[in-house]
Amino acid sequence: MANMNMIQALNSAMDIMLGRDPSVVLMGEDIGYFGGVFRATEGLQRKYGEHRVLDTPIAEGGIVATAIGMGINGLRPVAEIQFADYIYPGFDQICSELARIRYRSAGDFFAPVTLRTPCGGGIRGGQTHSQSPEGIFTHVSGIKVVMPSNPYDAKGLLIASIEDDDPVVFFEPKRLYNGPFDGDPGKPAVPWSTHPKGQVDEGHYTVPLGKADIVRPGAEVTVITYGTMVFVAAAAAAALELDAEIIDLRSLVPLDVDTICSSVRKTGRCVVAHEATRFSGFGAEILSIIQEECFWELEAPIQRVAGWDTPYPHAFEWEYFPGQARVAMALKAVMEPS
Amino acid sequence: MNEPSRLHLPRAPARPGEVPDFSYVELSPAGAVPRPDINARARDIGALSIDLVRVLDDAGEAVGPWHPHLDAAELQVGLRHMLLTRIFDDRMQRNQRGGKISFYIRSLGEEAVSVAQCMALRPGDMLFPGYRNQGLQIARGMALVDLMCQLLSNTRDMCKGRQLPVMYHSKTGNLFSISGNLATQFPQAVGWAMAAAIKGEDHLAASWIGEGSSAEADFHHALLFASVYQAPAILNVVNNQWAISTFQGYAGGEQRSFAARGPGYGIAGIRVDGNDFLAVYAVTQWAAERARTGAGPTLIELVTYRAAAHSTSDDPARYRAKDDHLHWPLGDPIERLKLHLIRLGEWSEARHQALTAELEGLVAAAWKEAVTFGTMSDGPRLDADLMFEDLFKEMPEHLRKQRELMRAERDAVAAGAAPGAESRGAQTPASQGPRLSPGPRS
Numbered sequence: 001m002a003n004m005n006m007i008q009a010l011n012s013a014m015d016i017m018l019g020r021d022p023s024v025v026l027m028g029e030d031i032g033y034f035g036g037v038f039r040a041t042e043g044l045q046r047k048y049g050e051h052r053v054l055d056t057p058i059a060e061g062g063i064v065a066t067a068i069g070m071g072i073n074g075l076r077p078v079a080e081i082q083f084a085d086y087i088y089p090g091f092d093q094i095c096s097e098l099a100r101i102r103y104r105s106a107g108d109f110f111a112p113v114t115l116r117t118p119c120g121g122g123i124r125g126g127q128t129h130s131q132s133p134e135g136i137f138t139h140v141s142g143i144k145v146v147m148p149s150n151p152y153d154a155k156g157l158l159i160a161s162i163e164d165d166d167p168v169v170f171f172e173p174k175r176l177y178n179g180p181f182d183g184d185p186g187k188p189a190v191p192w193s194t195h196p197k198g199q200v201d202e203g204h205y206t207v208p209l210g211k212a213d214i215v216r217p218g219a220e221v222t223v224i225t226y227g228t229m230v231f232v233a234a235a236a237a238a239a240l241e242l243d244a245e246i247i248d249l250r251s252l253v254p255l256d257v258d259t260i261c262s263s264v265r266k267t268g269r270c271v272v273a274h275e276a277t278r279f280s281g282f283g284a285e286i287l288s289i290i291q292e293e294c295f296w297e298l299e300a301p302i303q304r305v306a307g308w309d310t311p312y313p314h315a316f317e318w319e320y321f322p323g324q325a326r327v328a329m330a331l332k333a334v335m336e337p338s
Numbered sequence: 339m340n341e342p343s344r345l346h347l348p349r350a351p352a353r354p355g356e357v358p359d360f361s362y363v364e365l366s367p368a369g370a371v372p373r374p375d376i377n378a379r380a381r382d383i384g385a386l387s388i389d390l391v392r393v394l395d396d397a398g399e400a401v402g403p404w405h406p407h408l409d410a411a412e413l414q415v416g417l418r419h420m421l422l423t424r425i426f427d428d429r430m431q432r433n434q435r436g437g438k439i440s441f442y443i444r445s446l447g448e449e450a451v452s453v454a455q456c457m458a459l460r461p462g463d464m465l466f467p468g469y470r471n472q473g474l475q476i477a478r479g480m481a482l483v484d485l486m487c488q489l490l491s492n493t494r495d496m497c498k499g500r501q502l503p504v505m506y507h508s509k510t511g512n513l514f515s516i517s518g519n520l521a522t523q524f525p526q527a528v529g530w531a532m533a534a535a536i537k538g539e540d541h542l543a544a545s546w547i548g549e550g551s552s553a554e555a556d557f558h559h560a561l562l563f564a565s566v567y568q569a570p571a572i573l574n575v576v577n578n579q580w581a582i583s584t585f586q587g588y589a590g591g592e593q594r595s596f597a598a599r600g601p602g603y604g605i606a607g608i609r610v611d612g613n614d615f616l617a618v619y620a621v622t623q624w625a626a627e628r629a630r631t632g633a634g635p636t637l638i639e640l641v642t643y644r645a646a647a648h649s650t651s652d653d654p655a656r657y658r659a660k661d662d663h664l665h666w667p668l669g670d671p672i673e674r675l676k677l678h679l680i681r682l683g684e685w686s687e688a689r690h691q692a693l694t695a696e697l698e699g700l701v702a703a704a705w706k707e708a709v710t711f712g713t714m715s716d717g718p719r720l721d722a723d724l725m726f727e728d729l730f731k732e733m734p735e736h737l738r739k740q741r742e743l744m745r746a747e748r749d750a751v752a753a754g755a756a757p758g759a760e761s762r763g764a765q766t767p768a769s770q771g772p773r774l775s776p777g778p779r780s
Binding site: 025051052054056057059061062065066067068069070071072073074075089092093096097101102103104105106107108109110141142144164165166210253254255257 | 464496497498500501505507508509514515517519522524525526527528529530531532533534536537543555556559560562563566567727728729730731734735736
């Protein structure tokens with residue numbers, strides 16, 4: 001085991017896969033010689049060569065499309081989209097092509113592409129470096145969608161994604177790259193070395209796609225969340241001294257419905273929290289599933305916590321961000337419905 | 339005197355009731371364009387993207403440096419594939435009109451493009467076709483019955499009923515799945531070619547789009563990535579002059595040839611007479627040799643004419659002059675190769691008629707076999723459960739549940755417990771069904 005931040009854990013995952021499987025190639029803007037704007041691929045081109053770790057033009061549509069072509073030709077590309085906010089030029093190739101090649105060819109062709117992309121706010125990124133577009137991709141049939149919340153899971157989920165024969169969009173909450181973050185920007189930064197999930201196995205291991213993690217067991221209320229909001233939600237529940245069960249989904253598609261429903265049946269109360277915008281967000285899908293599966297066990301209406309339905313404003317980042325106050329208000333509402 | 343700025347609106351060669359004017363098509367005499375060394379630098383051969391490579395002259399003689407010197411047997415195979423493609427198209431068009439299939443797209447007038455290019459490539463080369471490249475399927479030896487079963491979405495459909503007619507694929511034939519979204523295959527082919535180079539193989543990738551879809555960003559991504567990595571790819575723009583109803587000026591072809599996009603990206607561009615089997619074969623062979631020897635990608639513009647409608651869902655009488663293709667200055671690809679073979683003493687009208695009859699018989703027999711696997715109106719029919727398979731390698735729980743719900747829905751309808759058609763198998767005949775693309779049906 002070694003202390004790793006999330007960047008180092010992701011780097012370790014790609015290092016191990018490049019070493020184990022000659023079909024794995026990395027590609028993306030600035031990822032080769034420079035090692036990526038967030039340093040996730042640092043040192044990998046030097047170690048594995050320019051044919052395995054490719055710098056690309058600034059053309060996300062071209063990156064996704066050529067990754068698909070490589071996948072069809074037996075490679076296992078891991079493409080970095082520099083920011084999730086930049087993924088839209090590749091949207092058609094993801095939704096109409098990558099997601100459907102296996103389906104439309106009745107299993108004869110497939111492209112095992114992993115798209116890594118940093119998401120989320122809290123880094124003063126303004127409206128073009130802060131988005132959380134995961135719900136746009138969970139709505140597309142045929143792609144898996146993953147978002148880790150800590151270094152240990154990030155490495156295991158990324159290896160599982162690369163080894164998976166289906167396409168995966170792998171969102172990396174960039175506010176968590178260097179340490180857990182409880183939503184309070186005024187506090188000194190906490191490094192991953194102080195957190196048990198910053199202890200990462202240096203070898204090969206996987207965290208299976210489609211399996212949620214019960215971060216904290218509890219009896220009074222279930223909080224269903226993922227990414228940056230895992231720590232925010234836990235801090236808010238602790239501040240209210242609630243015995244909350246915190247569930248980190250980790251994988252949105254496929255979704256661990258059993259873990260969600262067992263918890264809600266136990267507690268009877270539920271808050272769903274994500275940083276992404278609220279309207280038609282992934283939280284709405286969770287609410288709908290709970291309503292269908294657990295309606296008679298519910299003690300109170302389910303509450304939703306999300307980013308406001310506006311772009312992410314540069315000057316009002318912390319008014320926008322769904323911090324502890326917004327979570328706490330939802331928890332209070334679900335504990336004491338008026 | 340200062341004139342106010344004004345919008346230029348490209349004009350079609352002829353709208354209904356007008357006489358076609360193809361004077362905008364710049365031609366070179368057969369044999370006039372030099373054939374550069376395969377290692378020539380793109381910057382030194384820019385003229386190739388403006389001139390028009392032609393081998394067959396008006397008298398049917400093969401002339402000039404691009405003459406590929408194919409033996410008569412190969413030319414006869416090419417003629418056979420082109421004629422089979424045309425007869426297949428004709429029969430499938432009539433089957434669509436008869437309500438047997440929902441949709442069809444013919445390649446009338448463009449047969450030399452797919453057939454000659456396929457013959458100039460190797461079986462290990464990966465092809466990324468568009469939807470008007472059925473000649474590739476035929477020249478690669480796909481069984482007619484398999485193509486027809488796809489058109490029928492029947493129990494032997496290679497796509498398991500998931501794709502519009504003509505969106506074929508073949509894993510063993512190295513023919514990639516046709517998308518239907520335009521131009522997406524172009525940069526995918528470049529990625530495939532990049533992988534071949536990364537793996538150190540000498541296979542190349544070839545892809546086809548129309549001049550209309552060269553307007554999509556995917557076209558530019560393909561050229562950019564092909565240029566940056568010098569990928570072993572052949573990128574073909576089939577300039578058949580027409581998108582559905584807009585002519586090639588609206589794809590930006592008026593001021594500069596499509597082939598000239600190649601030199602713009604630093605890759606070789608060639609403009610070729612797409613109705614000249616020998617010229618198409620020769621430029622493809624040249625591009626393939628370049629790709630295989632590390633000299634980089636080539637953009638080929640095949641100048642041809644879409645003699646038929648865009649698809650069975652549009653009526654060209656509403657947007658272009660009747661029989662305009664008869665005025666097309668580059669003629670008909672089948673007639674031109676036929677004339678050449680006759681000049682060589684290797685063909686005759688009688689042999690042509692005999693071949694036509696033979697191929698019509700093959701197509702009719704294949705259709706007879708194909709319909710035994712089901713049609714739109716008669717069983718056997720694919721199991722609708724297949725809808726949920728192959729989306730992921732392993733079916734996730736939510737799809738398993740939805741499959742159960744669909745079965746329950748079917749059972750409820752069958753038991754009279756829910757409203758609905760008694761049998762979902764009894765579909766609306768294709769001729770009465772909704773239109774699949776814009777445009778009036780004739």
